Amino acid sequence: MKIRGVNCLKNNNIGGIITRIIALFMSVIFLSFCIGTDSYATDSTRKKLEEAKEKKAQSQNELNDTKDNIAEMNEEKSSLQGQLNTLNNQLTEVSNNLETIEEQIGDKETEIENTLAELDAARETEENQYASMKKRVQFIYEKQNFVLVDMLLGATDFAAFLNQNHFIEELSAYDRKMFLQYIETRELIEEKEATLEAERVQLEDYRTQQKAEQSRVSGLVSQTSGSIKQYANDISDAESKAQALEEQIKAQDKDIKQLEAKLAEEMRMSKLAAASTWRDISEVSFAEGDRYLLANLIYCEAGSEPYEGKVAVGAVVINRVLSSVYPDTVVGVIYQNRQFSPVASGRLALALAEGRATASCFQAADEAMKGYSNVGNCVYFRTPIPGLSGTNIGGHVFY
Numbered sequence: 001m002k003i004r005g006v007n008c009l010k011n012n013n014i015g016g017i018i019t020r021i022i023a024l025f026m027s028v029i030f031l032s033f034c035i036g037t038d039s040y041a042t043d044s045t046r047k048k049l050e051e052a053k054e055k056k057a058q059s060q061n062e063l064n065d066t067k068d069n070i071a072e073m074n075e076e077k078s079s080l081q082g083q084l085n086t087l088n089n090q091l092t093e094v095s096n097n098l099e100t101i102e103e104q105i106g107d108k109e110t111e112i113e114n115t116l117a118e119l120d121a122a123r124e125t126e127e128n129q130y131a132s133m134k135k136r137v138q139f140i141y142e143k144q145n146f147v148l149v150d151m152l153l154g155a156t157d158f159a160a161f162l163n164q165n166h167f168i169e170e171l172s173a174y175d176r177k178m179f180l181q182y183i184e185t186r187e188l189i190e191e192k193e194a195t196l197e198a199e200r201v202q203l204e205d206y207r208t209q210q211k212a213e214q215s216r217v218s219g220l221v222s223q224t225s226g227s228i229k230q231y232a233n234d235i236s237d238a239e240s241k242a243q244a245l246e247e248q249i250k251a252q253d254k255d256i257k258q259l260e261a262k263l264a265e266e267m268r269m270s271k272l273a274a275a276s277t278w279r280d281i282s283e284v285s286f287a288e289g290d291r292y293l294l295a296n297l298i299y300c301e302a303g304s305e306p307y308e309g310k311v312a313v314g315a316v317v318i319n320r321v322l323s324s325v326y327p328d329t330v331v332g333v334i335y336q337n338r339q340f341s342p343v344a345s346g347r348l349a350l351a352l353a354e355g356r357a358t359a360s361c362f363q364a365a366d367e368a369m370k371g372y373s374n375v376g377n378c379v380y381f382r383t384p385i386p387g388l389s390g391t392n393i394g395g396h397v398f399y
Contacts, residue, residue, distance in 0.1 A: 047387060049259040056252040063245040070238045077231040084224045091217045094210055101207045108200045115196055119189040126182035132175070276324040281371030284321060290330040295357035295365040297334055300342035301381075302394065307360055309394035312375045314368030316398065319379050326379070 294314055302309045320326035320333040327333050334340060334348075342348040351357065357365075375381075375391045375398040382388075383395060390399030 045259060045262050047385075049256065052252060052256045052259055056249060056256060059245055059249050059252060063242055063249065066238050066242045066245060070235055070242065073231050073235050073238065077228055077235065080224055080228050080231065084221065084228065087217055087221045087224060091214065091221055094214045094217055098207065098210045098214060101203055101210060105200060105203045105207065108196060108203060112193065112196045112200060115189060115193050119186065119193060122182065122186040122189050126179070126186050130179055278324070278377075279322045279328075281318070281322065281369075284318075284328075286330065286369060291362065291365050291369065292357070293334060293352070294330055294368065295361040296351040296355075297340065297342065297348060298361045298364050299357040300347045300351055301340070302396070303356075303358070303361070305394035305396065307364065308374060309396060310361055310364035311367050311372070312378075312391070312393050312396070312398050313381065314364045315373035315375050316378055316381055318368045318371070319373065319377055323377075323379060 294317060297317065298310050298313050302313045305313075317330060317333055321328060321330060327336055335343060338344065340348070342351070375393070378391065378398040381396045381398040384392065384397045388397055388399065390397045392398075
C-alpha cells in the first residue's frame with residue numbers, strides 16, 4: 001500500500017507537471033495568436049495609413065501641377081494681352097490710314113470734277129474759237145474779190161492799202177495762235193485729268209489694301225481676344241480645381257491623423273492583448289436581452305452569410321467579452337465606440353426595433369453564448385482585403 005501511495009504521489013506530481021506544461025504551452029500558443037491577431041489589425045491600419053499618405057502625395061503633386069499650369073497660363077495670357085495691345089494699335093493706325101485715304105480720295109474726286117469742268121470749258125472755248133476762225137476764213141475766201149475791191153477803193157493811198165492787208169494777216173495769225181493755245185490748254189487739262197484719275201485709282205487700290213489689312217488685324221484682334229477669354233476661363237477652372245485639391249488635401253490630412261491615432265490605439269490594444277487574461281465562458285453572466293441583441297447584430301453583420309458565418313460573428317463578440325482588453329458584457333462590446341458599423345449607421349437600432357433577427361441568427365447566438373467558436377480566439381472580422389489573412393468564412397475574413 002505504501003509503495004502504491006508513493007507511486008500515486010509520483011503519478012500525481014507527474015500529472016501536475018504535465019498539466020502545467022500543457023497549460024504553459026497553450027498560454028504561449030494563445031499569446032502568439034493574440035499578438036498575431038492584433039498585428040493583423042495594426043497591419044491593416046498601417047496599410048490604410050500608407051495608402052492615405054500616398055493619396056495625399058498624389059493630390060499634392062496634382063495641386064503642384066495645377067499651380068504650374070496656372071502660372072504658365074497666366075504668363076501666356078499676359079503675352080497674348082501684349083499682342084492684343086499691339087494689334088489694337090495696328091488696327092487704330094490702319095483705321096486712321098483709311099480715314100486719311102477716304103479724305104484724299106474725296107479730295108481727288110473733287111479735283112477731278114473741277115478738272116473735268118475746266119476741260120469742258122476749254123473744249124467749248126476751243127470749239128468756239130475754231131468755229132469763229134473757220135467763219136472768218138470762209139468769209140475771206142468767199143468774199144475775197146469784194147474785200148480786195150473794198151480795200152482798194154477805201155484806201156487813201158497805197159500805204160493804207162498795205163496796212164489794211166497787214167491787219168487782216170495779223171488777225172488771221174492771232175486766230176491761229178489762239179486756236180493752238182486753246183488746243184494746248186485742252187491737252188494739258190486732259191493730261192491733268194489722266195494724272196488725277198491714275199492717282200485716284202492708286203488711292204483706291206491703297207484703300208483696298210488697307211481694308212484687307214484692317215480685316216486681317218480685326219480677325220487677329222478677335223482671335224486673340226477669344227484666346228485671352230479662353231485662358232481666363234481655363235485659369236478660373238484651374239484655380240477652382242486647385243482650391244478643391246487644397247480642401248481635399250486638408251481632408252486627407254485629417255484622415256491621416258485619424259488613421260495615425262487609430263494605429264497608435266491598435267498598437268496599444270495589441271500590447272494589451274498580448275498581456276491580457278481570458279475568462280472561461282462559465283464565468284460570464286449574461287444579462288436579459290443579450291441574446292436578442294447579439295442575434296440582431298449577427299443579422300446585420302452576417303444576415304446573408306452561411307450559418308457558419310453567423311456563428312463566427314457571434315464568436316467574435318463573445319471572444320471580446322472573455323478578453324480583459326474589451327468590455328466584459330455583450331452590451332459593452334457591441335456598443336463600444338467605432339467597433340461595429342451597424343451601430344454607427346443605425347441599422348442595428350432598426351433591426352432591434354423591428355425584430356429582424358432570424359431563427360438561424362438566434363441559433364448562432366446561442367452557440368456563441370455557450371462558448372463555441374469556429375474561429376478560435378479571433379476578435380476581428382471584416383471583408384477581405386489584400387495582405388490580410390485569417391479564417392475565411394463566406395464574405396468575411398476572421399482574424
